[in-house]
Amino acid sequence: MSGTKFTEDHEWISVDGDVGTVGISDYAQEQLGDVVFVELPEVGRQLEKGGEAAVVESVKAASEIYAPASGEVTEINDSLEDAPATVNQSPFGDGWFFKIKLSDPDELDALMDEAAYKSFVEGLE
């Protein structure tokens, strides 16, 4: 998780080259409760940092997932359609949402690293 960055809205992004993989944090999945539906963006869609990218619905609420950085969607995790529980079981692994080709990697500098996110979450308790 060392290269992973976090947003204040509890998304994470892990970068490999110029492609970032996006998901939601363990804290987010725990707060949401059992995830029952995930709506993903279309491949090819241009996302803007902070703009709506996906929707995750749990037994408690439907929440928007915002793009942690700008870029084009290159791949989505289709398996979540039939197995939304993966988001609860493996938020940092198989429960990833989508991948984007970053248009401005410098945007990531403003995000929190794991340690900063951890203390951010502790501040919310």
Add this chain to the structure above:
Amino acid sequence: MAGNAKQTHSGHRGLDMDEPLIFEQDAPGRTGVDLAEPPAVQDRLGGLARRGPVGLPGLSEPQVVRHFARLSRMNYAIDTGLYPLGSCTMKHNPRLNEKVARLPGLGDLHPMQPEETVQGAFELIDTLAHWIKTLTGMPAVAMSPAAGAHGELCGLMCIRAAHEAKGNPRARVLVPESAHGTNPATAAMCGYTVDAIPADDRGRVDLAAFEAKLGDDVAGVMLTNPNTCGLFENDIVKVADRIHEIGGYFYADGANFNAIVGRVRPGDLGIDAMHLNLHKTFSTPHGGGGPGSGPVVLSEALAPYAPVPFVVHGPDGFRLAEHAGGDAAKTFGRMKGFHGQMGMFIRALSYMLSHGSDGLRQVAEDAVLNANYVLARLQDVMSPAYPGPCMHEVLFDDHFLKDTGVSTLDFAKAMIDEGYHPMTVYFPLIVHGAMLVEPTETESKDSVDRFIDSLRYLAEKAKSGDTAFFEQAPELTPRRRLDETRAARSPVLRWQPPPAADAAE
């Protein structure tokens, strides 16, 4: 299973009858009436005669009666007990309203009758409109919207029409996080980008954040007041002034108007449009009991764009403006068949006239008093989300359950065993583990006290560490705790015949 969940041979629990689906009770060939065998006739169906079973269950009349009577006993309704759902206003429906709605001259009306035969109905709509305009302090009202969210749509379409008349519909609508969820949905449906305004730590609109988002592309703001946290938006006049300064319009969601009727006229606060939920504020049936109705009051700036039809006071009585042109030169058009929910208009006006203006004011005062009484008697054992006083509903968070192992959902389920419909839970979203309670003015002090005593008992029980008590709840219901996750992930939406029956055909 809980220790006291006694198993019975029949599946019934005493006089609580277990009841299978009506399709599971099918006895092929059984009917309510016996018909004589029809005489032999020449087949003129040309090969279109039915070949398989029609797929409806065969039952006798007493079976059907018992089926629905038993299902109705599983219902919880405002007619059977206190219904504390917040953000819903489950108030008593006076029977007088029902009697008036059934008067032959009103009950037998048809929307296509000639105008000269329904002058009384027009007068009723016009009188109700007069009361609504007077109570809200607004110059105009569109009566036709069929429900609250439909009213929002009407208001936003007026705002859009007003901007378009000036040559630019604009792009953004500002919606606070403390607004009702239908507000952003309405703005999006009208083609606007929704820009959320955060709440501050008082559970109200963050005025500085609101001001920072203003710009000449902002079409308007949608604000629920009192808001979904049950709090009055103290900065509402400033919100109105700022939005008008940039040429935008102010939509107020009047769903919680029942808290301020007779005390505050939204027109004095500078709003441009606001819908009223007649079922929440003026006691028309609610929640499957009847259609909604969402008249929208409009400012002078928006009134010209109101939808048709509307009642016009003519020199020779009343008539309807049904088409664009004339009285409706700038109307955005028609959004509903016929003239609005007449049955609800009758009940709402009956409620207004039977209470009078002083009575309506007392309704609002008693609703607020009851909610604050709940707050005062529970704040030592539960955790209010924001300091009081509140308006017509009181919001708790799950702080008092912290480290007990009991969740808001468990707490709500345990209320069912206590004989209460749970309050609204996990809404509004900005409060953790929210529990929103609206007792309404129609509950007596005795009734509210008994409800509070049950909540105190449950709160103490949770703090005592008895998590098993909550995990098993509800125990005393026809069905135990349902698997909501599985129901959402793999819903079974219709009954399917058992496979064995298919194979036998």
